Amino acid sequence: MRIPGSDSMLVFSTSDKGGTGRSVTSCNIAYRLCLRGHDVAYVDFDFGSPTAGALFEIGRVERGTTEGLGMHSYLSDVVGEPARLNVDRATDRLDLRRNPPGAGKLVLFPGDEGGAEFGCDDAMVERAAMLLSSLLGEFSVVMVDLSAGRSVALEIALRATVTDMLRQIRHRWLVFHRWTHQHVLAAGGLVHGDHGLIKTGEFWGHDGPRLLASTRCVRTAVPESEHKDEDSADHDDRAPLDVWLDEQAIMLRQLATKHRVGAARVLGQTPIEPMLQWREQLILDVDVDAQLANEATVEAYTNLARRLTNKATWDIE
Numbered sequence: 003m004r005i006p007g008s009d010s011m012l013v014f015s016t017s018d019k020g021g022t023g024r025s026v027t028s029c030n031i032a033y034r035l036c037l038r039g040h041d042v043a044y045v046d047f048d049f050g051s052p053t054a055g056a057l058f059e060i061g062r063v064e065r066g067t068t069e070g071l072g073m074h075s076y077l078s079d080v081v082g083e084p085a086r087l088n089v090d091r092a093t094d095r096l097d098l099r100r101n102p103p104g105a106g107k108l109v110l111f112p113g114d115e116g117g118a119e120f121g122c123d124d125a126m127v128e129r130a131a132m133l134l135s136s137l138l139g140e141f142s143v144v145m146v147d148l149s150a151g152r153s154v155a156l157e158i159a160l161r162a163t164v165t166d167m168l169r170q171i172r173h174r175w176l177v178f179h180r181w182t183h184q185h186v187l188a189a190g191g192l193v194h195g196d197h198g199l200i201k202t203g204e205f206w207g208h209d210g211p212r213l214l215a216s217t218r219c220v221r222t223a224v225p226e227s228e229h230k231d232e233d234s235a236d237h238d239d240r241a242p243l244d245v246w247l248d249e250q251a252i253m254l255r256q257l258a259t260k261h262r263v264g265a266a267r268v269l270g271q272t273p274i275e276p277m278l279q280w281r282e283q284l285i286l287d288v289d290v291d292a293q294l295a296n297e298a299t300v301e302a303y304t305n306l307a308r309r310l311t312n313k314a315t316w317d318i319e
């Protein structure tokens with residue numbers, strides 16, 4: 003049993019809107035962390051739409067567990083111990099069963115199928131804190147996918163992290179958003195707005211500046227022109243769409259800065275991945291080898307995993 007301490011990390015995945023790529027990106031980051039040797043727990047706190055089972059291709063919990071042992075049941079005090087599934091043993095995807103030497107373990111704590119949003123009380127916060135605290139004894143990274151928006155899941159997470167059990171633990175808050183005008187506004191609102199992450203956190207006893215320093219945005223499915231060097235672009239020779247995309251990218255960057263979710267607050271971004279436009283899943287190295295997925299996508303997930311666990315990323319300690 004590990005002692006929860008300086009190298010354990012709690013990571014909460016949030017987003018203002020639904021369908022941002024929060025779960026797909028979080029699962030892929032968890033998988034990349036595991037390949038880098040971390041023992042990772044993936045906890046599904048998306049009470050309305052627990053999709054992690056599908057992403058790890060565990061057919062029997064594709065939309066959450068049906069046995070009444072998921073997170074919903076645990077937090078509601080229906081069961082004492084939640085279900086847990088070792089991804090490499092439970093997955094239906096053969097390539098996910100063969101982890102390379104040196105990889106850590108990856109364990110899913112699924113949600114309940116059909117579980118809906120519920121109210122949050124002190125007992126629920128206490129149970130969440132107890133679970134996360136015990137997982138931090140076993141795993142170096144505990145990733146928690148929260149329901150979208152200013153949800154009960156977000157409130158439970160904010161309240162649990164100021165309990166005595168978790169107060170000393172490093173916690174990180176990732177805000178996922180698409181790279182569009184509305185999504186940038188939404189992400190800015192979720193971080194800085196009334197009833198957003200920082201204000202709600204302060205209400206429950208967090209230190210606002212410290213919570214903000216623990217928060218980063220992840221831009222998902224960013225169109226390719228974002229990755230080009232715009233200075234070298236000769237506007238006359240380029241297709242109208244490329245010129246337009248670059249103009250949008252500049253405007254979006256300005257908008258993000260204005261709403262305080264600009265570059266300094268960004269952990270990283272993912273490119274548009276055709277495979278993910280068709281199917282929610284982990285992108286494995288074999289998918290790149292088979293020329294089904296883009297190498298840039300795997301690089302983006304690896305980069306996010308590296309930046310997340312790199313102390314230099316965080317200006318806190």
Ligand SMILES: Nc1ncnc2c1ncn2[C@@H]1O[C@H](COP(=O)(O)OP(=O)(O)OP(=O)(O)O)[C@@H](O)[C@H]1O
Pocket residue numbers: 017019020021022023024025026027048051053150178222223224272273274275276278279280281282283
């Ligand atoms: N880099 C990407 N390129 C293309 N499509 C992507 C990318 N990342 C995610 N997607 C797709 O976007 C859709 C939404 O992703 P996902 O389900 O992870 O979002 P979410 O924010 O967790 O949504 P929800 O609020 O419903 O839980 C999925 O179909 C997913 O495959």
Ligand SMILES: [Mg+2]
Pocket residue numbers: 024025026048051053
């Ligand atoms: Mg999701």
